[in-house]
Amino acid sequence: MDIKDIMFSQAAIKEIEEIRAKYPTARAALLPALYVAQREFGWLSPEAYEAVSEILGVPKAIARGVGTFYAMYKNRPMGRNVVQLCTNVSCMILGAERLVDFLKNKYGLEPGGTTPDNRFSLVIMECIGACGTAPAMLINDDFYENLTEKYIDEILEKYR
């Protein structure tokens, strides 16, 4: 059996094939295809790379090169919810560092780490383009700005 069938649901395979059809070359479809894999498994395991590479016909070493280049792809297993907090200049000036400490002290969430209950992982991000409303973060695909400790408490409540 091919690795793609072991890894992916038929629906996901179809989704990637449809993505492929939208682009002139297989390589161009790599970024969105890797997103599908990440959505399915939460991170890009070697097997996930292999499966994507099999569907697209892009060499797996190249797929892994792309997936390790961009920060939005996770190359380690992640908790159920991924907190991506910006600590770049604007956010830092407006107290992002304090928020990092807050997450560590209150939730046991270290940068690059995952909570023991696997509920959250924390990834420190470079500028996510929300300098005007800094500090800012993403949780999974949801965007939050003007963060305070209290606001973070409220937000995190929503993610189990």
Add this chain to the structure above:
Amino acid sequence: MITVNINGKEIKLEKAVTVLEAARSAGIKIPTLCWHEQLEKYGGCRLCLVEVEKMPRLQTACTLMVTDGMAVRTETEAIADVRRGILEFLLINHPLDCPYCDKAGECELQDLVEKYGPTTGRFKEKKRRVTENLQDPVIVRNMERCVMCTRCVRMCEGVQGASAIGVIDRGGHSHIEPFSGNRYNCEYCGNCVSVCPVGAIMSRLHRHSYRPWQVKENIETVCPYCAVGCTVIAQVRDDVIKRVVPRIGSPVNNGMLCSRGRFGYEFVGDPERLTSPMVRKNGVLEETTWEEAIGLVAKKLAEIKDRNGGDAIAGIASPRCTNEDNYVFQKFMRAVIGTNNIDSTARMGYAGAQAFIENIFGQGATGNIISGLSNSDTVLVAGGDPTTINPILGLQIRACSRKGGNVLTIGHVRGLRNFSPVELTPGGGRETALLERIVSELVSRKGLPGSNTILESRIKTVVDAAGAGKADVSEKDYPDFIGKLTASGTPAVVIGKDLLQSAGSGYKLFLLCAINYLINGRLYLLSDHANEQGMLDMGCAPDLLPGYRPVGYAEFRKRYENAWKTKISERPGLNIFEMIEAAGKGDLKAMYVMGENTVFNLPDGANVEASMRKLEFLVVQDLFLTETARLADVVLPALGWGEKDGTFTNMERRIQRVRKTVNRAGMEDWRIIAEISKNMSFGMNYAGSEAVFEEITKISPLHRDLTYDEIAAGNVIYPYKGEPLRGAVGEIPLNKPETASDGKITLGIDRVLFHSGTLSRKSPALVKMYSESVARMDPGTAGALSLKDGDMVRISSKSHSIELRLSVDGEVEPSVVLVPNIFEGKGALSLAGNILDPVLKAPAVCATEVTVESVGKVSS
């Protein structure tokens, strides 16, 4: 005409090239790091920055195209400053471990820093640390030294086509890695090693054993492994080959090598090499003197010849030996022994196929230029994986695909799977029906060209009889395949041994010839031995004299008789299979085997062995005490590749010089034979291999007037005039096979990229790449037999059985078990039957029925 001015020098150019190329053409050196002549332009390292008049910023010479009137300066203070700055950055993370690095002395970074500085660095933070990766047997990765030029990645992907490595991570963390992160498990061509400008990717074979400047000699010779005949340079010190590298600019392989050619040189100087002759005394092989051994061979052969006639003696020539060796050997058999009993393992397909093809298309029909494949618009591959049998030829097919050409394959070809092949995979045994259908379709679409009436009448027979053809192929791919074939303007047809060793091979080959004729293609016949072609050219065949003159024609024989000053028997001799049969029956009394392991390389080795044991006298001349040599009465150690001079002729018919690289005591194969000949009162006095070649050029119409000096240039393709040199062209035998497809499991030969058999199993690096023969089977077939990946299985045929580990592999055809023929006691051919195709006279190895069962597991 474009005129540019570089450093005040006017350069006139026919067409626009890069500034770098223009400068190089005028002998002006611009420093580079990411640029490499074998690779696509990249423009990443910025070391080639130059000043161009009227351009505001410095420009990269390796990517900028010249325009008329351009003025360039390549060395100014400002440029040197920038280069120094770039180098300082590159050294930030560099460990500066040059005293310990094998690259020192040929490192491009070291040379650049030596030229431009800096002498000190200002970077205060810690350097990045990455441990050297020694997980791989032949390649070592040291990522601290990497300068991120990506040459290796571009080589692996863009030229080798393996795409095994990539740039992983980003910024200061980026590094080069195979997908696994550890072992490469790649094609091990080592071409990434050749292009790495620093010591970041290196061969482990010569690790810490010498410095590049300690190499005493760079000796250009030809790879010993396959019929591509790649140019290699052996770097030698103290009579040891330290390293083998390709030559950029070679018309055959232009800077590329495969795993065998690059890493397979260690058999030279292997401790198990035979050094002393051996004679069987009281049943045991004992070392003896040359005098005694040669005297004994001469005496016994003369005795048997007198008693039973020359035809009671037979010789087996070697596709690994030089033209000179093979020429002298067949001359010995014909002139001294007085028999045409001379043949070789070329009878396993190549010889018969070559003769069949030349009979239709003329002498030298398959002698097409390998590099030309990449310029074909369509390449049709049938009967094997060119990327493992003739790897560098395989690269040309990959290049063809990359340039937009079509790759069409009959059956699944693993090494081409990433090159958009259009595959037609016939179900078990239906290859014939598929080929018939393609022929019929081409005839109806293109019509018959009308240039070869005999062939066309045969084609008509096929078309009329074929009907619709019931090839079990998916209709989906069929129109695409046929459409591309029909539309092609410069097609090539590549034929592998698997087809020549299948049931009905002669008929299938006819169909491929018909296809080739209908599309007006060029033919390539794959061969896995370095001098298979040359050996045949030399007349190592029972019916053909050197240069393919039929032995049965008196007027041809006369020429050779005059030259050799003796009579030549008019009776064609026995072919290799007939020899074994005759030995088994006791009709053949003696055999002389030169550089061949018949017990291992012919089907049904047990039978071969039993038959050869019945010989009254067996002489084996080889490098190692092979399965065959162990049966011999006299074993004669010969000098091997790397130890002697001579010539090889590759599949293109390119005659190339093979050179001595190291000095060893001993004699070349031809010299041993000449000595025996002298002992049998037939003078053969050659001063050296060049003198032998001179005789060849006088006698063989193919080699007329060639000289060693001329050949040395590498561009001598034998003077083929297209005239048929054999018997009358005309008869095209057709022998349509019964198609058997009853779901039985048949044997297939797994042609492993890393091995050739005899020499490769004595090359530790190649053994490390592939150290255990593994049988491969598709999941469906394995599942039906309740076999799992990793099981030990017993594979049995009528004649023999062997035990191997099983690998379940989705790329294998159903109902086939693939077994390689590499290691002693585990060879696929030992299982094979000996049914010969009536036309090609090649054994239908791939039609051998086998059973596969699990062993070694506790049965309940």
